[in-house]
Amino acid sequence: MKDIAFGQYYPVSSFVHKLDPRFKIVALITYIVAIFLANNYYGMAVCALGFFLIVLCSRVPFKKVFRSVKGIFVLLIFTAVLQIFFYQESENAKVWQWWIFTVSDESLLHAGFLVLRLALLVMVASILTFTTTPVALTDGLESLLYPLKLIRFPVHELALIMSIALRFIPTLMEETERIMNAQKARGADFESGSLLSRAKAVIPILIPLLISSFRRAEELGDAMDARCYAGSKVRTKYKKLKFSWRDLVGLLVIAAIVVGVVFLKRFGAV
Numbered sequence: 001m002k003d004i005a006f007g008q009y010y011p012v013s014s015f016v017h018k019l020d021p022r023f024k025i026v027a028l029i030t031y032i033v034a035i036f037l038a039n040n041y042y043g044m045a046v047c048a049l050g051f052f053l054i055v056l057c058s059r060v061p062f063k064k065v066f067r068s069v070k071g072i073f074v075l076l077i078f079t080a081v082l083q084i085f086f087y088q089e090s091e092n093a094k095v096w097q098w099w100i101f102t103v104s105d106e107s108l109l110h111a112g113f114l115v116l117r118l119a120l121l122v123m124v125a126s127i128l129t130f131t132t133t134p135v136a137l138t139d140g141l142e143s144l145l146y147p148l149k150l151i152r153f154p155v156h157e158l159a160l161i162m163s164i165a166l167r168f169i170p171t172l173m174e175e176t177e178r179i180m181n182a183q184k185a186r187g188a189d190f191e192s193g194s195l196l197s198r199a200k201a202v203i204p205i206l207i208p209l210l211i212s213s214f215r216r217a218e219e220l221g222d223a224m225d226a227r228c229y230a231g232s233k234v235r236t237k238y239k240k241l242k243f244s245w246r247d248l249v250g251l252l253v254i255a256a257i258v259v260g261v262v263f264l265k266r267f268g269a270v
Contacts, residue, residue, distance in 0.1 A: 008170050010130040015246060016058035017131045021140030023247045027254045028128050034254075034261045035117055041109075044116055046260040050253065051124055060130045068126035069119050076115050083111035129166055136239075138163035143241055164220070172213065179208050 016024075031050070038044045055065055069076070084107050132140070141159035148155050180188075183204055191198070 008129060009133055010058075010060045010064065012059050014057060014059040014131070016054060016127070016250075018244075018246055019131075019250055020241055020243050020247050021132050021136040022143050022241060023243065023250060024128055024132055025137075025140050025144060027250060028124065030254050030258060031124055032121060034258045035120055037258075037265065038117075038261045039265055041113065042264040043261040044113065044120075046257055046264060047120055048116070050257040051120055053253065054124070054127060058127060058131050060127065064130070065123050065126060068122050072118065072122055076118055079118065080111045080115050083107055083114055134163040134167040137166065139239075139241055168216070171216075172209070175212055176205065176209055179205050179212075 031047070035044075035047050038047055055062060129137075138159045141162060142156050145153075145155040145159065188201060188204065
């Protein structure tokens with residue numbers, strides 16, 4: 001549970017930490033688009049190079065960033081297995097075949113390509129939460145969605161809900177680990193037996209976790225009421241968001257990644 005990286009904030013002073021949260025959200029979306037535009041390993045190499053540059057500038061340890069992939073490790077394995085055994089375009093590149101399962105050079109390359117794409121997606125998303133506080137993330141989302149206020153859409157409330165959800169991910173993970181340790185101390189076994197028996201053993205964890213979540217939500221609501229929280233109508237900002245030279249440098253980096261990916265698309269697909 002401690003290896004869950006998504007939703008955690010890493011407090012350190014760095015170039016990426018000081019970027020405007022609005023720019024970081026837009027840059028994340030642009031980077032994801034660039035990843036999906038990349039159709040070969042040349043373009044993916046540009047995305048990977050840009051990712052390593054971002055991590056270096058954020059001063060977040062690579063070990064922490066790589067931990068975010070553990071949450072989708074099963075999905076990565078499942079995707080790789082499907083691509084290796086069932087992806088086939090050419091009959092001349094077969095490496096191994098048995099019954100309906102076929103392994104080829106193309107399937108191996110395609111599996112590695114998709115695994116790399118998924119891993120980069122998750123890791124670059126974790127960089128956003130590592131380098132942006134929940135309050136800054138809320139302010140950035142609210143500012144970007146400001147035009148929706150013209151149609152009376154509750155922008156501030158939506159941004160607040162998303163920020164609270166991200167903030168409580170590591171808290172709920174710690175709560176789950178605490179409940180599991182308490183159940184193990186009472187003789188519960190979560191690691192042995194059949195798949196059905198292990199699934200049933202999770203029920204004593206889910207019920208206390210659900211009750212704890214509702215209790216935390218109620219306490220948070222009471223705390224907001226006690227502080228006279230009234231939504232976005234009468235709220236003011238302690239810190240005003242404004243772009244700086246760092247955002248311009250970041251814009252040039254993201255633009256270079258997108259241009260490089262688009263330019264390398266002409267070398268063909270994987």
